[in-house]
Amino acid sequence: MFHQVLALIVKELLAVLRDAKSRMVLIGPPLIQLLVFGYGATFDLNHVPMAIYDQDPSAASRELVARFAGSPTFQVVARLRSGEQIDDLIDSRQVALVLVIDRRFTRDLLTHRPAAVQAIVDGRNSNTALLIQGYANTILSDFSLSWGAARGGPAPPAVLDLRARYNPSLNSHWFIIPGIVALLTQVVTLLVVGLSVAREREAGTFDQLLVTPLRQIDILLGKGLPGVLIGVLEASVIIAATVWWFNVPLRGGLLPLYLGLFLFVIAVTGIGLMISSLAVTQQQALLGAFLFMVPSIILSGFATPIANMPDWMQTLTLLNPMRYFLVIVRKVFLEGTGMRALAHQYWPMAVIGIVSLAAAGWLFRRRVA
Amino acid sequence: MNGGFSRLGGLLRKESLQIWRDPSALAIAFVLPTMLLLIFGYGVSLDARNVQIALVVQHPGPVASSFTAGFAHSPFFRPRRFLAIQDAEAAMAAGDVQGIVWLQSDFARLALGPGNAPIGVIVNGVDANDARIIEGYVQQVWANWLVARAAVAGGALPLSVQPRVRFNAAVSSRNYLVPGLIAVIMTLTGALLTALVIAREWERGTMEAVMVTRVTMRELLLAKLLPYFVLGMGGMAGSVAIAVFLFGVPLQGSVWVLTAASALFLLAALGMGLLISSFARNQFVAGQIAIITTFLPAFILSGFVFDLNSMPTPVQIITHVVAARYFVAILQSVFLAGNVWSVILPNAAALALMAVVFLGLARVIARKRLD
Numbered sequence: 001m002f003h004q005v006l007a008l009i010v011k012e013l014l015a016v017l018r019d020a021k022s023r024m025v026l027i028g029p030p031l032i033q034l035l036v037f038g039y040g041a042t043f044d045l046n047h048v049p050m051a052i053y054d055q056d057p058s059a060a061s062r063e064l065v066a067r068f069a070g071s072p073t074f075q076v077v078a079r080l081r082s083g084e085q086i087d088d089l090i091d092s093r094q095v096a097l098v099l100v101i102d103r104r105f106t107r108d109l110l111t112h113r114p115a116a117v118q119a120i121v122d123g124r125n126s127n128t129a130l131l132i133q134g135y136a137n138t139i140l141s142d143f144s145l146s147w148g149a150a151r152g153g154p155a156p157p158a159v160l161d162l163r164a165r166y167n168p169s170l171n172s173h174w175f176i177i178p179g180i181v182a183l184l185t186q187v188v189t190l191l192v193v194g195l196s197v198a199r200e201r202e203a204g205t206f207d208q209l210l211v212t213p214l215r216q217i218d219i220l221l222g223k224g225l226p227g228v229l230i231g232v233l234e235a236s237v238i239i240a241a242t243v244w245w246f247n248v249p250l251r252g253g254l255l256p257l258y259l260g261l262f263l264f265v266i267a268v269t270g271i272g273l274m275i276s277s278l279a280v281t282q283q284q285a286l287l288g289a290f291l292f293m294v295p296s297i298i299l300s301g302f303a304t305p306i307a308n309m310p311d312w313m314q315t316l317t318l319l320n321p322m323r324y325f326l327v328i329v330r331k332v333f334l335e336g337t338g339m340r341a342l343a344h345q346y347w348p349m350a351v352i353g354i355v356s357l358a359a360a361g362w363l364f365r366r367r368v369a
Numbered sequence: 370m371n372g373g374f375s376r377l378g379g380l381l382r383k384e385s386l387q388i389w390r391d392p393s394a395l396a397i398a399f400v401l402p403t404m405l406l407l408i409f410g411y412g413v414s415l416d417a418r419n420v421q422i423a424l425v426v427q428h429p430g431p432v433a434s435s436f437t438a439g440f441a442h443s444p445f446f447r448p449r450r451f452l453a454i455q456d457a458e459a460a461m462a463a464g465d466v467q468g469i470v471w472l473q474s475d476f477a478r479l480a481l482g483p484g485n486a487p488i489g490v491i492v493n494g495v496d497a498n499d500a501r502i503i504e505g506y507v508q509q510v511w512a513n514w515l516v517a518r519a520a521v522a523g524g525a526l527p528l529s530v531q532p533r534v535r536f537n538a539a540v541s542s543r544n545y546l547v548p549g550l551i552a553v554i555m556t557l558t559g560a561l562l563t564a565l566v567i568a569r570e571w572e573r574g575t576m577e578a579v580m581v582t583r584v585t586m587r588e589l590l591l592a593k594l595l596p597y598f599v600l601g602m603g604g605m606a607g608s609v610a611i612a613v614f615l616f617g618v619p620l621q622g623s624v625w626v627l628t629a630a631s632a633l634f635l636l637a638a639l640g641m642g643l644l645i646s647s648f649a650r651n652q653f654v655a656g657q658i659a660i661i662t663t664f665l666p667a668f669i670l671s672g673f674v675f676d677l678n679s680m681p682t683p684v685q686i687i688t689h690v691v692a693a694r695y696f697v698a699i700l701q702s703v704f705l706a707g708n709v710w711s712v713i714l715p716n717a718a719a720l721a722l723m724a725v726v727f728l729g730l731a732r733v734i735a736r737k738r739l740d
Contacts, residue, residue, distance in 0.1 A: 164494030167500070297668075298412065
């Protein structure tokens with residue numbers, strides 16, 4: 001029996017790998033995407049274009065402006081002479097921040113009254129707006145404190161000592177790139193498995209497969225294992241690139257990572273086979289794969305945190321295998337978490353895998369009748 | 370010419386019937402955008418609210434409570450008190466809190482005396498974006514506290530900062546993400562709708578059947594394009610209605626600008642789909658290419674979540690061939706800012722150019738295959 005399953009696996013792998021174009025889409029695009037997304041997907045801000053409207057050019061205002069000009073986050077692209085240009089510059093997205101220094105800036109500073117500084121940001125991208133506000137506030141409060149200290153004023157009662165655990169420089173690549181491991185593994189596995197049954201159904205060869213002496217479980221294995229194999233291989237390449245190309249620290253062990261990867265690929269394979277058995281045509285299978293994949297990526301915590309979702313939707317994400325694997329990849333990579341602490345991420349994927357595989361096996365025959 | 374029109378009419382009828390019979394095309398055009406927009410509109414948010422944070426106060430007293438009160442009153446934080454820093458660290462390792470604010474035992478003595486009392490702030494840096502936003506919120510609490518302390522002491526801080534946000538004053542991430550989502554979803558719809566239609570004809574062998582007729586390649590492509598264009602515009606209208614009426618995203622610009630921009634974008638997206646479709650000849654490959662070249666770049670390289678200016682230059686160059694990039698820029702401005710022509714015109718021109726290039730290429734490739 002094992003012999004026949006093996007033959008089926010070989011046949012499945014051949015079906016995917018025989019065609020040069022199919023081979024190409026499995027190898028080329030994921031690697032290109034890893035590179036492009038790895039470099040492109042970042043929440044870090046640098047070279048944010050800004051303008052300065054200094055209504056009181058003086059030594060004090062120059063010192064403040066120099067702090068912005070010298071920061072790697074900002075790039076001063078315009079110095080305004082009138083306030084009328086401000087709105088235009090922001091509306092046309094030439095600048096994302098305008099710093100307006102009040103006319104009585106120096107006088108207020110010297111007479112110990114609060115000197116007014118206005119920071120206008122473009123709110124169209126709210127995330128960037130919040131980050132820009134944060135960076136600008138840091139520069140402004142640093143100025144405020146050092147101005148006071150340099151002139152013998154009282155020291156502030158308390159200062160913040162900010163530290164980030166696990167990712168000291170808050171490099172968002174360290175967050176996104178391990179996420180891409182999960183993202184691309186899911187895309188590739190789902191595509192390989194998702195069309196496998198539908199393709200045979202459309203060609204009419206699936207019925208032939210069903211009348212062979214192969215049992216349901218054998219067909220399931222034959223259809224599923226190639227997907228698992230390709231998924232794990234693809235993920236290994238991406239993990240290697242994450243470690244050696246992007247230099248993201250891998251602080252945990254390979255065992256907790258691969259246990260998670262294995263369960264994740266099985267769960268995705270199960271879902272892919274389920275979609276594939278439900279579909280009558282390849283177009284429907286592809287559509288089904290999309291309908292599952294797009295929400296599962298966007299609602300996985302890949303780019304936006306699950307904690308920000310409404311409660312009912314957080315409950316819904318419990319059905320999403322990618323949610324668990326993302327936690328595993330990130331924790332193993334950055335926090336060096338071990339298997340015991342990840343148990344709560346492992347078992348839900350195992351359950352999803354078993355249930356979806358069982359459902360797929362049941363659907364194989366069901367759709368014929 | 371008359372014959373040409375009736376041939377085109379016949380083809381259009383055939384395509385429309387085919388769409389009508391196989392519900393999957395209708396599902397792509399209407400169900401997919403509606404469902405996705407609903408899920409994402411509710412689910413995608415970058416606003417950190419109710420951040421679980423550990424407050425460790427080793428010597429409670431009036432000064433320390435004046436500082437920690439800022440966290441209790443902030444809508445951003447849900448503080449939890451810990452007596453020892455070890456317990457707070459353990460809670461952070463377990464993922465129960467995202468950050469720790471630590472006032473050491475000499476806090477009150479230093480704050481009331483020489484000043485510069487250190488406030489330890491430790492955030493979990495794994496989600497770097499979230500960590501930065503949390504740091505920003507902590508800085509706000511601290512800055513407010515400094516102003517209040519200075520006022521108590523009868524003085525003032527040297528600077529008074531007045532933040533102002535132009536457009537989207539509430540800094541709600543939904544207002545900026547929903548217009549971007551429409552672009553992502555329509556990219557998907559447009560490419561999927563057409564990517565499969567020509568590949569399907571090749572695979573089923575009906576392409577040869579069509580080719581021996583007097584139908585020209587232009588008629589064939591046009592017949593494939595028009596019905597899906599109508600479907601796509603319908604899906605677009607539905608998405609905009611959901612954004613405005615359900616999610617309350619303000620539509621500051623005019624509906625006409627929006628319609629014109631959508632039409633241009635859809636032509637580019639459908640053109641891309643046709644191109645993939647005539648290149649691939651096989652639904653498996655066409656589907657793979659459609660997903661890899663449309664959805665993921667539209668998600669990551671369009672400026673929808675990730676800021677384009679912060680990407681390295683080579684990646685920024687690549688983003689110029691992502692049609693969604695131009696559409697996202699137009700949508701965010703038309704929704705939140707109004708008819709800002711300096712944003713709309715260049716981006717619309719880019720979309721038009723892409724539409725022409727993709728459709729033209731699809732035409733060339735499809736003709737070559739006839740030989």
